[in-house]
Amino acid sequence: xxxxxxxxxxxxAVSTTLGAVSQKASLxxxxxMLIQTAxxxxxxxxxxxxxxxxxxxxxxxxxEEGTVTIPAKKFFEIIRELGPGEIExxxxxxxxxxIKTARSFFKVTGLESEDFPKFPExxxxxxxxxxxxxxxxxxxxxxxxxxxxxxxxxLNGVLFIVKNDTGRFIATxxxxxxxxxRKLNMPNxxxxxxxIPAKTIGELMKALSSGEGNVRIVRVQNQxxxxxxxxxxxxxxxxxxxxSYEQVIPKTQKTRTQINREDLLAxxxxxxxxxxxxxxxxxxxxxxxxxxxxxxxxxxxxAKEELEVNITGDDLTIGFNPNYLIDVLKxxxxxxxxxxxxDPDKPGLIESKDNYQYVxxxxxxx
Numbered sequence: 001x002x003x004x005x006x007x008x009x010x011x012x013a014v015s016t017t018l019g020a021v022s023q024k025a026s027l028x029x030x031x032x033m034l035i036q037t038a039x040x041x042x043x044x045x046x047x048x049x050x051x052x053x054x055x056x057x058x059x060x061x062x063x064e065e066g067t068v069t070i071p072a073k074k075f076f077e078i079i080r081e082l083g084p085g086e087i088e089x090x091x092x093x094x095x096x097x098x099i100k101t102a103r104s105f106f107k108v109t110g111l112e113s114e115d116f117p118k119f120p121e122x123x124x125x126x127x128x129x130x131x132x133x134x135x136x137x138x139x140x141x142x143x144x145x146x147x148x149x150x151x152x153x154x155l156n157g158v159l160f161i162v163k164n165d166t167g168r169f170i171a172t173x174x175x176x177x178x179x180x181x182r183k184l185n186m187p188n189x190x191x192x193x194x195x196i197p198a199k200t201i202g203e204l205m206k207a208l209s210s211g212e213g214n215v216r217i218v219r220v221q222n223q224x225x226x227x228x229x230x231x232x233x234x235x236x237x238x239x240x241x242x243x244s245y246e247q248v249i250p251k252t253q254k255t256r257t258q259i260n261r262e263d264l265l266a267x268x269x270x271x272x273x274x275x276x277x278x279x280x281x282x283x284x285x286x287x288x289x290x291x292x293x294x295x296x297x298x299x300x301x302x303a304k305e306e307l308e309v310n311i312t313g314d315d316l317t318i319g320f321n322p323n324y325l326i327d328v329l330k331x332x333x334x335x336x337x338x339x340x341x342x343d344p345d346k347p348g349l350i351e352s353k354d355n356y357q358y359v360x361x362x363x364x365x366x
Contacts, residue, residue, distance in 0.1 A: 001035075001066025001091040003043060005058065007084055007101075013045045013058040014076050016231060019203040021072040022049035027115075032069035034116045035089075037062045047072055048117050052200050053234040054207075055119060070097050070110040078106050119234055122218040122225045128162060128190050129214045132228060136208040137333075138169040138180050139201055141356055144327045146198045147173035154240030158201055162192040170245045176324050177248050181355040192217075194224055195238035207231045248359055250349045253340040255286050255313040261337050261352075264291075265329040267305045271295040272322035274303040281319035281363035286311050286341070295322075318344045319365040328358045 014033070022030040034046040040062045046055040068091045078099060079087070088100045095110035139158065147155035152174065161168040167184045170177065196204075204226055208215070216227040219237075226233040271282045276297040285292035291309045296302040318341060329337075332352055340349040350358040 001037065001068055002063035002089070003037060003060045004063065004086055004088050005043065005060040007079065007082055007087050009058045010043075010060075010087055011076075011079050013043070013056045014072075014079055016056045016207065017045050017047040017054045018072060018076050019199075019206065020047040020049055020052045020054040020233075025049065029069060029111055029115045029117075031071055031073075032111055032116070033072040033075065034067065034069050034113055036067035036113070037065040040065075046116075046119065048119070048234075050117060051197070051236050052203065053117070053119055054203060054231065055234075056231040058230070066091055067113040068095055068097060068110045069113050069116055070108055075108060078108070119232075120220045120223055120225065122216075122220060122227065127216060127218040128184075128186050128192065129216050130167065130184060130186075132208050132213055132215050133211040134167075134182055134184070135215050136205065136211055137354075138167070138182060139205055139208075140331050141180050141328075142169045142171040142178040143198065143201045143205070144331060145171040145173055145176050145178040145358075146201070148198075149173070154195060154238060154242050157195040157197045157238045159195050159242045159245070160192065162186075162190055164188055165190075170242070172243065172245065172248070175321070175361045177245060177359040178328070179245065179249065179357045179359075192219060194219065195240065195242060196224060197235060197238055200224075200233065200235035204233055207233060248347070249357055250340065250342060250347055250359065252342050253313065253349070254343070255311065255316040255341040256338060257286065257291065257309045257311045258336050258338050259291065259307065259309050261329055261332055261334055263307055264337070265326065267293045267307060268322050268325050268329065270305060271303045272326070274300045275322060276300055280321060281365060282322045282325075283317065283319050283365055286316045286318075288315065316341050316344065317365070318348060319363040320348065320360055321363055324360055328360075332356070 025031050036044050038044050043058050043060045082101050090098045097108045097110045099106040142158050159170040165188050168181045170179050218225040222237050271293050274295045274297050279297045282295045291307045294304045334352045338351045347359050347361050
């Protein structure tokens with residue numbers, strides 16, 4: 001195996017797959033990435049931890065076709081530190097991988113590629129296409145609410161439902177719930193309901209950075225495949241029962257307001273500066289045409305801020321975790337949002353355009 005490649009192209013391909021390399025692999029081969037030629041002008045770089053797999057392609061000049069696996073993290077570090085320009089890679093006897101540039105030389109020991117796990121072959125069954133920018137937006141507005149509690153395994157991912165040419169994305173950690181629904185340009189008969197793991201979502205978001213073109217999504221038994229541009233992600237699905245999210249979304253309201261998102265985000269961030277482990281909540285007082293935002297901590301002091309808003313309904317005081325408010329406000333890309341409340345001890349509802357809803361449990365005020 002022998003090829004030449006531009007450093008920036010190669011670094012991008014290697015770094016793209018690095019997120020699928022196992023950090024605690026029981027099999028040595030899983031610490032490696034697979035490098036294989038595809039014809040005389042393309043290279044395929046792959047990595048997997050058996051839960052998530054990533055393959056990407058880059059343009060190269062192939063002198064001799066072949067395949068090898070190489071320690072992923074160390075290989076990435078070497079390529080990253082090389083100077084700009086062309087890199088020459090040659091595999092010698094015993095899988096010794098020689099890496100050369102005009103000024104540098106490295107030799108790294110690889111492993112035979114026969115033991116590297118095979119990736120599933122996508123079929124046309126249960127496949128659909130979504131615009132990258134729509135998928136990226138929907139994931140950005142829900143993924144931050146995924147639970148990190150391994151005991152609640154079904155909540156460790158985003159629920160993705162496709163039915164009647166409509167896509168729904170839902171995530172919850174039990175204290176908040178993020179929901180978005182978008183119309184998709186696809187046949188009505190396409191249906192899908194899967195829970196996509198948080199790690200897969202994170203790597204998919206990186207691959208969606210350009211936001212151009214479509215993503216092809218294919219389900220193969222208990223796995224899901226995302227194909228976009230030159231990259232393919234393959235992931236195991238979370239098996240389990242997602243809670244009945246529709247029952248969580250409040251249906252009644254006593255107090256409602258429209259408010260500028262950036263003004264509210266800045267005010268919440270300032271109030272959060274004087275919260276503490278003992279007093280983690282910020283207090284929101286909805287009073288006629290004013291919203292008072294405050295926090296108090298005996299050992300730190302207090303903060304108060306006032307925003308002019310148009311409030312309809314009853315006056316109401318409620319407490320929220322400021323970090324949960326900041327998460328949603330910084331990810332939304334809108335000028336205004338609406339806030340609906342029913343009681344101080346009942347969930348609040350934040351809504352914006354594109355059928356987005358964010359349910360947040362209140363906190364007890366000190």
